[in-house]
Amino acid sequence: xxxxxxxxxxxxxxxxxxxxxxxxxxxxxxxxxxxxxxxxxxxxxxxxxxxxxxxxxxxxxxxxxxxxxxxxxxxxxxxxxxxxxxxxxxxxxxxxxxxxxxxxxxxxxxxxxxxxxxxxxxxxxxxxxxxxxxxxxxxxxxxxxxxxxxxxxxxxxxxxxxxxxxxxxxxxxxxxxxxxxxxxxxxxxxxxxxxxxxxxxxxxxxxxxxxxxxxxxxxxxxxxxxxxxxxxxxxxxxxxxxxxxxxxxxxxxxxxxxxxxxxxxxxxxxxxxxxxxxxxxxxxxxxxxxxxxxxxxxxxxxxxxxxxxxxxxxxxxxxxxxxxxxxxxxxxxxxxxxxxxxxxxxxxxxxxxxxxxx
Amino acid sequence: xxxxxxxxxxxxxxxxxxxxxxxxxxxxxxxxxxxxxxxxxxxxxxxxxxxxxxxxxxxxxxxxxxxxxxxxxxxxxxxxxxxxxxxxxxxxxxxxxxxxxxxxxxxxxxxxxxxxxxxxxxxxxxxxxxxxxxxxxxxxxxxxxxxxxxxxxxxxxxxxxxxxxxxxxxxxxxxxxxxxxxxxxxxxxxxxxxxxxxxxxxxxxxxxxxxxxxxxxxxxxxxxxxxxxxxxxxxxxxxxxxxxxxxxxxxxxxxxxxxxxxxxxxxxxxxxxxxxxxxxxxxxxxxxxxxxxxxxxxxxxxxxxxxxxxxxxxxxxxxxxxxxxxxxxxxxxxxxxxxxxxxxxxxxxxxxxxxxxxxxxxxxxxxxxxxxxxxxxxxxxxxxxxxxxxxxxxxxxxxxxxxxxxxxxxxxxxxxxxxxxxxxxxxxxxxxxxxxxxxxxxxxxxxxxxxxxxxxxxxxxxxxxxxxxxxxxxxxxxxxxxxxxxxxxxxxxxxxxxxxxxxxxxxxxxxxxxxxxxxxxxxxxxxxxxxxxxxxxxxxxxxxxxxxxxxxxxxxxxxxxxxxxxxxxxxxxxxxxxxxxx
Numbered sequence: 001x002x003x004x005x006x007x008x009x010x011x012x013x014x015x016x017x018x019x020x021x022x023x024x025x026x027x028x029x030x031x032x033x034x035x036x037x038x039x040x041x042x043x044x045x046x047x048x049x050x051x052x053x054x055x056x057x058x059x060x061x062x063x064x065x066x067x068x069x070x071x072x073x074x075x076x077x078x079x080x081x082x083x084x085x086x087x088x089x090x091x092x093x094x095x096x097x098x099x100x101x102x103x104x105x106x107x108x109x110x111x112x113x114x115x116x117x118x119x120x121x122x123x124x125x126x127x128x129x130x131x132x133x134x135x136x137x138x139x140x141x142x143x144x145x146x147x148x149x150x151x152x153x154x155x156x157x158x159x160x161x162x163x164x165x166x167x168x169x170x171x172x173x174x175x176x177x178x179x180x181x182x183x184x185x186x187x188x189x190x191x192x193x194x195x196x197x198x199x200x201x202x203x204x205x206x207x208x209x210x211x212x213x214x215x216x217x218x219x220x221x222x223x224x225x226x227x228x229x230x231x232x233x234x235x236x237x238x239x240x241x242x243x244x245x246x247x248x249x250x251x252x253x254x255x256x257x258x259x260x261x262x263x264x265x266x267x268x269x270x271x272x273x274x275x276x277x278x279x280x281x282x283x284x285x286x287x288x289x290x291x292x293x294x295x296x297x298x299x300x301x302x303x304x305x306x307x308x309x310x311x312x313x314x315x316x317x318x319x320x321x322x323x324x325x326x327x328x329x330x331x332x333x334x335x336x337x338x339x340x341x342x343x344x345x346x347x348x349x350x351x352x353x354x355x356x357x358x
Numbered sequence: 359x360x361x362x363x364x365x366x367x368x369x370x371x372x373x374x375x376x377x378x379x380x381x382x383x384x385x386x387x388x389x390x391x392x393x394x395x396x397x398x399x400x401x402x403x404x405x406x407x408x409x410x411x412x413x414x415x416x417x418x419x420x421x422x423x424x425x426x427x428x429x430x431x432x433x434x435x436x437x438x439x440x441x442x443x444x445x446x447x448x449x450x451x452x453x454x455x456x457x458x459x460x461x462x463x464x465x466x467x468x469x470x471x472x473x474x475x476x477x478x479x480x481x482x483x484x485x486x487x488x489x490x491x492x493x494x495x496x497x498x499x500x501x502x503x504x505x506x507x508x509x510x511x512x513x514x515x516x517x518x519x520x521x522x523x524x525x526x527x528x529x530x531x532x533x534x535x536x537x538x539x540x541x542x543x544x545x546x547x548x549x550x551x552x553x554x555x556x557x558x559x560x561x562x563x564x565x566x567x568x569x570x571x572x573x574x575x576x577x578x579x580x581x582x583x584x585x586x587x588x589x590x591x592x593x594x595x596x597x598x599x600x601x602x603x604x605x606x607x608x609x610x611x612x613x614x615x616x617x618x619x620x621x622x623x624x625x626x627x628x629x630x631x632x633x634x635x636x637x638x639x640x641x642x643x644x645x646x647x648x649x650x651x652x653x654x655x656x657x658x659x660x661x662x663x664x665x666x667x668x669x670x671x672x673x674x675x676x677x678x679x680x681x682x683x684x685x686x687x688x689x690x691x692x693x694x695x696x697x698x699x700x701x702x703x704x705x706x707x708x709x710x711x712x713x714x715x716x717x718x719x720x721x722x723x724x725x726x727x728x729x730x731x732x733x734x735x736x737x738x739x740x741x742x743x744x745x746x747x748x749x750x751x752x753x754x755x756x757x758x759x760x761x762x763x764x765x766x767x768x769x770x771x772x773x774x775x776x777x778x779x780x781x782x783x784x785x786x787x788x789x790x791x792x793x794x795x796x797x798x799x800x801x802x803x804x805x806x807x808x809x810x811x812x813x814x815x816x817x818x819x820x821x822x823x824x825x826x827x828x829x830x831x832x833x834x835x836x837x838x839x840x841x842x843x844x845x846x847x848x849x850x851x852x853x854x855x856x857x858x859x860x861x862x863x864x865x866x867x868x869x870x871x872x873x874x875x876x877x878x879x880x881x882x883x884x885x886x887x888x889x890x891x892x893x894x895x896x897x898x899x900x901x902x903x904x905x906x907x908x909x910x911x912x913x914x915x916x917x918x919x920x921x922x923x924x925x926x927x928x929x930x931x932x933x934x935x936x937x938x939x940x
Contacts, residue, residue: 017433181401187434188400222400222423231401260427267425268469308527340561341526348519351398352421352448352465353498357523 018190019071021260026068029258033061035088036095039120041103045324046114047293048146049211049246050170052324056112058100062128063087065121067152067192073178074190074221077256078120090133097140115141116148118174124151124160135163142167148213150174153193153201161208171210172247175201178217180235188220195238202244212245218252218281218294218305219273221261224349225342225356228273232281240290247291252278252305254298265303271355272298272305275315276342279331282319286328293323302358308338362414362444362460363493363514364928368899368918369583370639371485371512371609371619375493377461379444380412385493385514386505386579388572389414393517399436409443416463417441419448424469428452446495451480454487461493461515471499474604478511482615485512490918491887491926502533502568502575507602509579510592511609512619521572525565533575535598539564547571586621589638590629610637617643618919622812622900623708623851630696630715636728638696640709645698645728649735651815652701655803656689656795659744661785662733662768664753664776665694669711670832672702676777680748683785686800687792688746691736693753695725698732703807706832706852719752730759737764744769748776748785801827805836805847805854812853812902813869820867821845821860836860854902858936861904861913872897872916874923874932876907880939885914885932893923893931903932912937 033039039059046055068076104112117137121128129137141147147169156173164171177198178189185191202212216235219228232250239245252273255265264270278294285292296319298304300312307315314334321330341357349356366384367374375385379392394413397404404418417438422431431452438447438457446461454462464484470477485494495515496508501524505516524531528539532546545552545559551566552559582588596602609616620639628640635641654660661684666674671692672681684690690702700710721729733756737745747757747768757768771784802825806818813821824839832849844860847853856864865871875891885905897903897920905912914934916923923931 013433014430017427017429021427021429183403184401222398222421222426224398227398227401260430263427264423264425267423268471268473269423269425269466337561338527341523344519344523344526348498348517348522350395350421350497351400351423352419352463353468353519354421354423355468356498356519357527 014187015190015192018074018260022068022071022074022190025260025263026072026258035061035092036099037061038096038100041100043104043108043112046116047247047291047323047326048114048172049291050146053114053146054108054112055114055116056100056104056108057116057118058097060093060096060117060119060123060129061088062093062119062121062123064128065119066125066127068121072190074188074260075217075253075256076120077259077262087127090130090136093129093133094136094140097137101140111143113144114146114148115144116150116174118150122151122155123149124155124157124173126155131160131163134160138163138167138169141169144169146170146172148172148174150176151201152176153197156201156204158204158208161205161210165209171205171208172213173201173205173210174213174215174249176217177214177235177239179220179231180238181231184220184223184231188222189217199242202242206244210244211247212242213247213249214239214245216248216250218250218278220253221264221270222351224351224354225274225277226346226349227351229277229280229346233284236281236285236290236292237288240285240288245290247293250278250281250292250294252294252296252299254296254305255303269354271358272303274342274345275299275305275307275312275319276339277346278305278319279315279334282322283328283331286322286326291326294319295323307342308336311336311338359458359927360460360489360491361928362411363491365491365918365922365926366929367584368619368621369586369588370510370616370621372509372579372583372588373512373514374580374583375514377414377444377493377515379414384580386509386576386583387515388500388517388576389495389515390517406439406441409441409445411443414444414446414461415441416446416448417459419463419465421448421463421465422450422453424466426450426466446493449484449488451484451487454484456487456489459492461495462488463495463497464513465497467496467499471504472601474601474608477601477605478608478612481511481513482609482612486615489925489927490922491928500572501536502531502571503535503599504602505572505575506533506579506582506588506592506595507605509583510588511605516572516576518569518572521568522565525568526561528561528564529568530564531568531571533571533578533595533598549574586624586626587629593629593632593634606634607637610634613639613642618898618921620898622898623853624712624900625850626712628696628709628713630713633722633724635696635715636724641696641698644707644709645732647811648699648701648704649732649739651810652704652736652739652807653810653815653818654689654701654740654742655806655818656799657743658795659688659746659789659792660740660742661688661690661789662745662747662749662753662757663690663692664749665692665697665700667714667717669713670705671700671711672705679777679782680785683782684789685786686794686796687789689742693729693733693749693756695721695729698729699736701807703804704811704852706847706849707808707811708851708853710852719750721752721755726755726759730756730763733757733760734763737766746771746785746788748772748781750776798827801831801834804831805834805845808847808852808854809845813864817864817867817869820869821863851900853900855915855935856902856913858911858913858938861902861911861936864902865904870894870896872901872903872920874903874905874920876905876910876912878908880910881905881912881934881937884917884930884934885912887918887923887926887929887931890923890926890931893920895920895924897923905932905934905937909939910937911940 500516
């Protein structure tokens, strides 16, 4: 942004408008949260470079995403789950880890081999998670095989990653890239960084002998179904071509509370993607030299990715199967009459006529 | 500037248009085969297309779906390039403005569809913000059930997207709504796809049927617009879906929008068969002008009569019996639903002889209220020495209400039925001793009353101060004392057409003149929109209009409203009757 240009000026105007609107929308939320409780804890299986591993996922309640406080991304409601007023103390964050470990003991036999820590922000942002806390948490999980931590690319730094590598943890940084297309990331999602920043973060990770897992957003607002599909396919291709990025997690947009996407959804201007579109993208990219997984949240509901209501569970099962096997053939058996409707939508829906079908 | 679209004919807000591509397309129409899309700027940079005359190119755009905050729209609104080929810009109700394109794509229409208040607001505000001679395209929403309403509100261009998608979902669309294919036991349609047993009729057939039915419905819509009878169709057809009926009603509440687009006169008849007929602009406008512009110039008693099925009333058997009994000793006004009150001088004036209502002798509360309101205002504005009500029993609910409100007493002359000998004798007897007025008075009053109605209160005297009348009712000619003809009555519409001398008097009078300023040329036959510099906002289709320019003075009948004349770059603005160079 060193050279002021009309393009940059326009982009700034767009960003200002998005931020202003998102601040207003978020202000309607008056819920607050306890600082010593993690937002969410669950256990599932993940396809990692070491094969399928059992995996403990912790959504830490940190001060929340710095960007979201300025307004932030048009689809992201997670800031609502962060603590009011800013920073969470070292002790509280560790208390959240303890609670998560306790829950793991209750839910699971033995410790999971992988741990994933999300913060609805950046775990590597020291304003959210101070260095001291990061070190303590790395130690606490030193007995595991792998760790994944979420961060915006700005904060990815080989020295911070070293905290985990010193514990001999194989480390991945989860980066919410959303799309490889800068234009879509800026204008539709209102996420400020560029693909080049993502590439730089991958380089940092590689330098620390860590990997990167790119998180992509399937169907941001303002895109038609077919534009969203194309954007995902090209994004996965571009991510796969970046050294260090070994996995892509494609997240179909779900309508979260207190977001611009929700406002569009309420007024009839947004429909989450079809599960067939997820299937399409996974099939089209199955041959690429990058692991692609997708875990559609809220599948089958109006607010989540969905098909016709008849086939949603079956298609979701096939997608989960694909996540573990990475084989296009898992979709061969899933059929439904609504595929023809989806085909029509793909063919006919334009950004000015969306949504063409519910 | 609109180059490749032209409005040919109008019926209220609905229009017959011509999308002037290599193969011209008569609208309202489907765009599927001729639409080319340059792409969305949300997903990528897009080059301005080369375009060509066989297609309508949607220029690179950023569409704002329903619910997009205004700030975001303002920040991301793109600029549209000037291009020399048929083109369309994408707008939202918030961003709609003149972009110099031939057509406008309304983004987010699928969000408003089904919500009558938001829909009417979105479409009317968009229509008002884009040039009147540009096509309005509502993408992704047309169905056989709603397309008549969409055209009625002022949209020109549609596509088959919704009809196709609904077909793939197993919805069988008709002009009377949509059915789940599984719920049908027979195929109620004559289209090609439906010529088979329902057992073999699948969703692909349903798609084909939906598209065929949408096309057929558009043919109905176009015919109705050409006939000036789309509203009559809609009052029946829109019943099948609640939101469409609600849309029609809410649009009636947007009176200014509809009034500006509704012609002063029409050849076709109004079918008065639903409660909404009373809300039609034509009906409201007539009642408004009768109560606010008309003044009775007779000083005789008033006889209130029931309307007759045949029009004009005076040609009917019943009214000629009444006239025999009255024998020019009273002024006559007919009471009717849905028109209200029709003074005898205006019985030819649209829509007084152009409606046909459902007659059962049972009045709805709304009809009673409407006619009573009009009669009350009418009697407040006009002073009669006596009011004689020669009406059947079912009309008395109205007159009694008015008597009560005005604190007046009418004289009732009907026993049993108005045309019985006894009733007619009563009517004649009650007028015994009243002086007869003369034919010339009747003719002068007719010309002046129509002038009031057409040009404004007081126009009768202002334009026809000195007056001589020639020929016979209803083809009267109005002349000045010096023998110069000023106007002629048009029997089909009951309005006056002015000569240049009449037009000069109108210009010189205190009555507001409907004036159009034209460029430096002498019009012959018609005036085209590009020749117009400015036009009085009050001009309506069918109005007498005076054209003034550096080289010419002319008078004619408007084909467009004033705002449409001023805002259009294509189309015939008016026919010219008389012109003189100056």
